[in-house]
Amino acid sequence: MRARGPYYFTLMRVPVLLFASYADAFRAQQIEVTLADGATVRDLLARVRELATGRALPPSPLVALNQRYAALGEVIHSGDEVALIPPVAGG
Amino acid sequence: MRTALVTRAIDAPALLREVAAKEHGATSLFLGTVRDVNDGRAVTGIEYAAYAAMATAELDRIATEAVKCFRTELLVVEHRIGEIALGDVSVAIAVSHAHRAPALDATRYVIEQLKRRVPIWKREHYSDGASEWIDPTRSAREADAATGETHVLTFDPRVSTAS
Numbered sequence: 294m295r296a297r298g299p300y301y302f303t304l305m306r307v308p309v310l311l312f313a314s315y316a317d318a319f320r321a322q323q324i325e326v327t328l329a330d331g332a333t334v335r336d337l338l339a340r341v342r343e344l345a346t347g348r349a350l351p352p353s354p355l356v357a358l359n360q361r362y363a364a365l366g367e368v369i370h371s372g373d374e375v376a377l378i379p380p381v382a383g384g
Numbered sequence: 385m386r387t388a389l390v391t392r393a394i395d396a397p398a399l400l401r402e403v404a405a406k407e408h409g410a411t412s413l414f415l416g417t418v419r420d421v422n423d424g425r426a427v428t429g430i431e432y433a434a435y436a437a438m439a440t441a442e443l444d445r446i447a448t449e450a451v452k453c454f455r456t457e458l459l460v461v462e463h464r465i466g467e468i469a470l471g472d473v474s475v476a477i478a479v480s481h482a483h484r485a486p487a488l489d490a491t492r493y494v495i496e497q498l499k500r501r502v503p504i505w506k507r508e509h510y511s512d513g514a515s516e517w518i519d520p521t522r523s524a525r526e527a528d529a530a531t532g533e534t535h536v537l538t539f540d541p542r543v544s545t546a547s
Contacts (some may be wrong), residue, residue: 312435313505314517329518339459354539360438375481376503382518383463383504384416384438384475 303330307369309341310376318349328369335360335365337375354378385451387443387461389434394462399478403458410484412491416475418468422518426511432465432474435503439463446497454490456481461494463504474506 309324316322326340334356342350355378356363362378369375386402394413403411418430447461458480468474478493482486499520509515 306429312503313433313507314519317517334427347433357435357438360441362501374437376438378503379437379505380519381499381501381503382506382519382520383434384499384503 300316302330305330305332305371307337307373307375309337309370310374312379314379315349315354315377319344330371332369333365334363334369337369338365341377350377351380365376385447385457385459387440387447388463389436389439389443389465390462391464391466394464394473394476396473396476396478399460399476402460403479403480405458408456408458408480408482408487410482410487411478411480412484412487414477414491414495415473416495417473418470419537420470422508425508427470427508428511429467429469429509430474430507431467431507431515432462432463433505433507434465436465439503442502443498446494446501448529449478449497450490450493452478453493454481454486456486456490459490459494461498463498463502465504518540 304327305336306325307328309321310327311322311324324341324344326337328336328340337356355377357376358367358369359374390403390478396413400411400413418427443461443463447459451457451459455477459478461475461477463475464473475495475498477491479490481490506518507515508518
C-alpha cells in the first residue's frame, strides 16, 4: 500500500506530445513534466508554463487526454497519453 | 461510413461511387482545395500535419455523429496529410441520402466540425521563401486585442462537442 496524506505523495513523470507550432516553439516533439499523483490538466498547464519556452502557449491551450479533448479539471493518470493541441487548421 | 487520413491524392469520383445507392436520390460532395493566396500573401505550397491517432479518432466521432443525426450510413471523409500542391484536394466529403436536404446538411456538418475539432495543422509556404503555421483563431484575437472588445469567442471543443 502506498502512504497517503499531506506529507506523502507520489510523483509521476508525464510525457507530453507537441505538434506543429508548439513543437517548433519548444524545439521538441515531446517534453516531460513531473506531476503529483492526482494532478489535473490545469496543473499540467501550470508546469508547462514554467518551462522557459512556455511563453509560446496561448492563454488557454487545448489539452488532449487519451486522444480526446480534456477539461481543465480532469485528472491525469500515470500512463495517459497527453498532448497539447495548437489551434487546428484542417480542411 | 468510412473516414481516413491519406498521404496520396484524393480520388473524388471513387468516393462518389463508394456512397452510391439505388434508393438514394441525392449525393453531395465537398472538396477543399489549396488556395494560391491567403491574407494577401502568394502561397506556393502547403503542408498538412496531424496528430494522426487522435485525428483519426476525432474524424470517426464526427462521422458517427453525422450518421446518427442525418440517418445515412453512406458517408465517407478523406483528409490528405503531407505536402500538397496548389489546386490539389486536401479534404473530401461525400454523402448520399434518399433526399437532398440531409445529404447537404450532413456534408456541411462534417466540414464545419472537422475544421473546429480535428487535430490537423497546415503550414503555408510563401513565394518569398518564408513558411508559417496557420492559426485560424489569430485574426479574431488580434482584432479583439486592438479594440479591447470580445466579438469572436474562440471555439472550445471541450465544451461544444456533440455527445
